[in-house]
Amino acid sequence: MAERSTAAVESAAGGGDEPLTTRAEQATADEAEHDGIRAADEGGERSEQAAEEAVVQVRTPELHSGHKLARRYRLEECVTRLDGFSSWRAVDEKLRRAVGVHLLPAEHPRARSVLAAARSSALLGDPRFVQVLDAVEENDLVYVVHEWLPDATELTAVLAAGALEAHEAYQLVSQLSQAMAAAHREGLAHLRLTPSAVLRTSTGQYRIRGLAVNAALRGIKSDTPQRADTEAIGALLYAALTQRWPYEVDAYGLSGLPKDAGRIAPDQVRAGVHRGLSELAMRALVNDGATASRLEQPCTTPEELAKAVAELPRIKPPEPAYTPAPEFRRTTYQQGSYARTPQPGATQPVPTPPAPLQSRTGKALKWAVSALLIAALGLGSWQLADALMERGAPSGPGTSQQPEQNGQDKPPAPKPLAVRDAKELVVSGSAQAPGDVGKTFDDDSSSYWRTKSYIDGPEIKIKPGVGIVYDLGAEQDVTAAEIKLHYGGDHTTLSLYAADSLSPGSVQGLQRIGAETTTRDTTAKVTAEKPVKTRYVVVWLTALPYAGQDGYSKPGHKQGITDVQFSS
Numbered sequence: 059m060a061e062r063s064t065a066a067v068e069s070a071a072g073g074g075d076e077p078l079t080t081r082a083e084q085a086t087a088d089e090a091e092h093d094g095i096r097a098a099d100e101g102g103e104r105s106e107q108a109a110e111e112a113v114v115q116v117r118t119p120e121l122h123s124g125h126k127l128a129r130r131y132r133l134e135e136c137v138t139r140l141d142g143f144s145s146w147r148a149v150d151e152k153l154r155r156a157v158g159v160h161l162l163p164a165e166h167p168r169a170r171s172v173l174a175a176a177r178s179s180a181l182l183g184d185p186r187f188v189q190v191l192d193a194v195e196e197n198d199l200v201y202v203v204h205e206w207l208p209d210a211t212e213l214t215a216v217l218a219a220g221a222l223e224a225h226e227a228y229q230l231v232s233q234l235s236q237a238m239a240a241a242h243r244e245g246l247a248h249l250r251l252t253p254s255a256v257l258r259t260s261t262g263q264y265r266i267r268g269l270a271v272n273a274a275l276r277g278i279k280s281d282t283p284q285r286a287d288t289e290a291i292g293a294l295l296y297a298a299l300t301q302r303w304p305y306e307v308d309a310y311g312l313s314g315l316p317k318d319a320g321r322i323a324p325d326q327v328r329a330g331v332h333r334g335l336s337e338l339a340m341r342a343l344v345n346d347g348a349t350a351s352r353l354e355q356p357c358t359t360p361e362e363l364a365k366a367v368a369e370l371p372r373i374k375p376p377e378p379a380y381t382p383a384p385e386f387r388r389t390t391y392q393q394g395s396y397a398r399t400p401q402p403g404a405t406q407p408v409p410t411p412p413a414p415l416q417s418r419t420g421k422a423l424k425w426a427v428s429a430l431l432i433a434a435l436g437l438g439s440w441q442l443a444d445a446l447m448e449r450g451a452p453s454g455p456g457t458s459q460q461p462e463q464n465g466q467d468k469p470p471a472p473k474p475l476a477v478r479d480a481k482e483l484v485v486s487g488s489a490q491a492p493g494d495v496g497k498t499f500d501d502d503s504s505s506y507w508r509t510k511s512y513i514d515g516p517e518i519k520i521k522p523g524v525g526i527v528y529d530l531g532a533e534q535d536v537t538a539a540e541i542k543l544h545y546g547g548d549h550t551t552l553s554l555y556a557a558d559s560l561s562p563g564s565v566q567g568l569q570r571i572g573a574e575t576t577t578r579d580t581t582a583k584v585t586a587e588k589p590v591k592t593r594y595v596v597v598w599l600t601a602l603p604y605a606g607q608d609g610y611s612k613p614g615h616k617q618g619i620t621d622v623q624f625s626s
Contacts, residue, residue, distance in 0.1 A: 121133060121136075121144070121146075121161065123135065123136075123513070126151075127148075127159065127194075127196070127199075127201055128194065128196060130150060130151055130152050131148045131149070131150055131151070131157065131159060131201075131203060132148055132149045132151055133146045133148050133159065134146065134147050134148055134149055134513070134520070135147045141275075141276065142162060142163070142166050143160060143161060143162035143166065143168075143275055144160075144161050144162075145158065145159065145160050145161070146158070146159045146161065147159075147206060148203075149520065150203075155206075156206040156208060156486075156487070156520065157191060157203050157204065157205065157206050158203070158204045158205070158206045159201055159202070159203050159204075160172070160201060160202040160204075160271065160275060161199060161200070161201045162199075162200050162201075162275070163198060163199065163200070164195055164198045164199060164200050165198070166200070167277075168274060168275060168276075168277055169195070169200045171274045171277075172200060172202065172271060172274045172275055173193055173195060173200055173202075174274075175270035175271050175273070175274035176190050176193035176202040176270075176271050176274075177190075177193050178245075178246060178270060179246060179269045179270045179271055180193065181244075182240075182241060182244055182246060182269070184237065184240055184241070185265075186233065186236075186237035186240075186263075186264075186265055186266065187237065187241070187265065187266050187267070187269050188204055188205045188207065188257070188265055188266065188267035188268070188269075189204065189205045190202060190203070190204050190271065191203045191204060191205065202271060204267070204271075205267075207257055207259065207265065208486055208487035208488055208521075209259065209260045209484065209486065209487070209488075210257035210258060210259045210260070210265065211257065211258050212253065212254050212256070212257060213230075213253040213254070213256040213257070213258065213264075213294065213298075214253040214254050214310050214311055216258055217253060217297055217298065217301055217310070217311070217312060218311050220301060221298065221299060221300060221301040221328065222298040222299070223376055224331075224332040224335060224373050225373050225374065225375045225376060226262075226298075227295060227298045227299055227332070227335055228332075228335060228367070228370070228373045229262065229264070230256075230264055230294065230295065230298055231291060231294075231295045231298075231335070231338065231339075231363070231367055232364070232367045232368075233263070233264045234251075234256065234264060234266065234291050234294065235288075235291055235360050235363040235364040235367055236360075236364045237264075237266055238251070238266075238287050238288075238291065238360035239359070239360040239361040239363075239364050241269060241360075242283070242284055242287070242359070242360055242361070243361075246269055246270050247270065247273070247280070247283030247284070247286070247287055248266065248268065248269050248270065248272070248273065248287050248290070249270075249272075249273035249278045249279070249280055249283060249286055249287065250268060250272040250273045250276065250278055250290075251266070251287055251290035251291065251294070252290070252310065253294060253297065253310045253312075254310065255267055255268050255272060256294065284358065284359040284360065285358050285359070287360055288342055288357055288358060288359055288360055288362075288363050289342060289343055291342055291360065291363060292304075292338075292339050292340075292341070292342025292343040292357075292363075293305075293342075293343065295335065295338065295339040295342065296324055296339040296343065297310075297312055299324040299328065299331050299332070299335060299336060299339060300324045300327045300328045300331065301328070302314065302315060302327055302328075303315070304321070304339075304343060306318075306319075315327075321340070321343065321344065323336050323337070323339075323340050324336040324339055324340075332373065334370045334371065334373075335370070335373075337354065338357075338363075338366055338367065338370065341354055341355070341356050341357045341363075341366065342356070342357050342363055344356045354366075384478075384531065472537065472538060472625035472626065473625060473626045474623060474624070474625050475530050475534050475536065475624040475625060475626055476530070476531065477499040477528050477529065477530060477622065477624070478529045478530060478531035479528075479529040479560065480495040480496065480498065480499065480526050480527065480528045480529065481495060481526070481527050481529075481560050481561065482495050482507075482524075482525075482526055482527075483524075483525045483526060483527050483561075483562065483565075483596060483598070484524075485521065485522055485523065485563070485564050485565070486521045486522065487520065487521045488510075490507070490508065490509045490510055490524050491507050491508050491509075494506070494507040494508065495507050495526050497620075498526065498619045498620065498621060498622050499528070499621065499622055501621070503542065503620050503621055504620075505620065506544045506618040506619055506620040507526065507618060507619050508544065508610055508611075508616065508617070508618040509524050509599065509602060509616050509617050509618070510611060510616065511605075511611035511612050511613065511614030511615065511616045512602065512614050512615045512616065513614055513615075514615070515548070515601070515602055515603075515604060515614070515615025516548050516549055516550075516551070516601040516602055516603060516604070516615055517551075517600060517601045518599070518600060518601065518602065518615075522564075522565075522600070523565070523598050523599055523600040524598075524599050525552075525565075525596055525597050525598035525599055526596070526597050526619070526622075527557055527560050527561070527562065527594055527595070527596050528594065528595045528596075528597070528622065528624070529560055529593065529594055530592075530593050530594070530595065530624065531593070532593055533591050533592060533593045534591065534592070534593070534624075534626055535589035535590070535591050535626040536554075536556070536571055536586065536589065536590050536591075536592060536595060536624055536625075536626060537585065537586050537588075537589045537590075537625060537626050538572075538583065538584065538585045538586065538624070538625045539554055539571070539572075539583070539584045539595070539597070539622065539623065539624045539625070540581065540582075540583050540622075540623045540625075541581070541582045541583075541584075541597060541619060541621075541622050542580065542581055542619070542620040542621040542622070543577075543579075543580045543581065543582060543617060543618065543619060543620065544580070544617065544618030544619070544620055545580070545602075545603050545605045545616065545617050545618060546578060546579055546580045546603065547578065547603045547604065547605070548578065548602075548603030548604050548615075549576050549577065549578050549601060549603060550576065550577055550578075550582060550599065550601060550602060550603055550617055551574060551575070551576045551599070551600050551601035552574070552575055552582055552584075552597060552598060552599050552600070553565075553570060553572075553574045553575070553584075553598045553600070554570065554571035554572055554584045554586075554595060554596065554597060554598070555568035555569060555570055555571060555595070555596040555598060556568060556569040556570075556571055556590050556591075556592035556594070556595060556596075557592070557594040557595070557596050558594065559594060560594060562594070562596065565596060565598050568596065569590060569592075571584065571586045571590045571592075571595065572584040572585050572586040572587070576601070578603075589626065595624060597619070597622060599617060602615040602616055602617040603615065603616075603617060605617075
């Protein structure tokens with residue numbers, strides 16, 4: 059997938075760009091997967107200095123998982139290795155949190171500019187940007203430490219699911235233009251504002267990563283940085299409205315526009331696009347003034363674009379989806395004509411009384427029944443008298459008393475509780491397998507929900523735990539649970555909690571059901587000391603056994619849940 063510099067999207071669309079970097083050694087998760095990176099200046103030609111930097115080959119430092127920087131940052135996973143530098147997911151052992159790290163050798167031709175860009179970006183302190191936490195040159199290495207947002211989703215993944223509705227696209231262009239306007243007021247530009255540089259948090263806020271640093275890492279420069287960033291925001295808005303990249307090449311998982319079709323407005327590419335947002339995208343993309351069909355002047359700076367967004371009529375958010383009430387189910391005592399309320403004005407049928415027993419056979423039957431009743435009464439009286447006499451008799455040393463056997467003294471059998479719905483609980487980091495939670499209560503022991511494979515263990519160290527929230531449909535008295543597990547060995551530690559919703563956000567402060575359970579088998583049982591009334595139950599894993607490689611993940615500490623059964 060060809061990737062474009064937002065500093066020269068116009069010249070790139072004309073086909074005059076040249077490759078800037080060598081092919082990546084490894085696919086990236088920190089940025090969108092791509093086959094190469096393209097860049098050009100506003101005129102479509104690069105300076106000789108940029109061309110020389112592009113061909114400089116610098117050996118990437120041989121680092122590995124577990125290596126520590128400054129005795130503090132432990133490298134965990136390499137997510138990018140490209141053009142002499144590498145990017146890692148790491149752990150700040152002092153503050154016990156996940157961070158991201160860019161690494162490159164000190165002799166790299168871009169090392170000085172990367173350090174300067176990182177330190178300038180750190181001074182901005184705007185929460186709409188992913189913050190730079192540290193920028194250090196040490197032991198012939200230059201590294202930049204930045205925030206890691208495990209609960210955020212790249213705009214690349216958001217657009218892969220489909221185009222955004224009007225209100226969401228409005229929020230995107232509004233937040234991005236205001237953030238970049240604030241950055242340019244401080245003299246900072248992005249120059250590489252692509253879908254992989256924009257993150258959407260779980261609260262719906264958009265955050266920008268790589269301010270100034272991403273461009274410095276790749277040697278991207280521009281004589282008109284405000285124009286470049288504005289055009290990049292326009293391209294993102296265009297892609298959000300149409301799920302198409304606004305140039306004649308495919309990029310970031312999106313299809314480009316047809317060849318020689320020219321610049322087509324979003325409302326002409328996809329039906330139902332908001333007209334005001336469509337015109338706004340064209341004003342941010344078009345460089346040569348207003349067109350014949352539009353009187354508005356183009357937006358050449360993020361400040362102008364932010365003002366144009368504010369002038370749009372208010373776009374209301376979509377109405378929440380209506381959730382019908384669960385279907386009413388009749389209980390056993392309601393299964394009769396006496397449980398049904400007669401409708402006003404309706405004629406109720408009168409039940410026909412049984413025919414009287416007037417025949418000879420009927421009279422004989424009545425006498426037989428009467429005799430049986432008299433015999434039963436006599437037998438009952440005799441047994442009652444005998445019991446009273448025995449109760450009054452003294453008990454001697456040789457008298458043995460048999461304990462009464464009463465069925466009511468036996469504890470009632472546990473009642474299984476049905477699961478109506480379930481959702482994976484993500485407290486921090488990425489989700490495990492949210493699409494498989496239904497396999498844990500489908501009565502199929504061969505299907506299961508699985509966790510990812512973790513290097514450290516058995517205790518999960520990179521996050522507080524993983525688990526699933528189950529919806530019982532209504533408040534129930536939960537007294538026990540039996541959880542069937544996919545892997546045995548080592549030990550699995552899990553707990554049960556009562557939650558107040560299907561998305562509690564965390565297990566902190568929730569009421570625990572029973573004690574924490576640890577098992578080496580493939581079955582874990584939790585029993586509460588007394589019933590806990592709740593509708594939502596959380597199965598929470600904090601330690602996982604070690605298992606080998608399978609069809610889903612590499613060897614490591616991992617677990618799967620095949621079946622869950624709650625009872626009252």
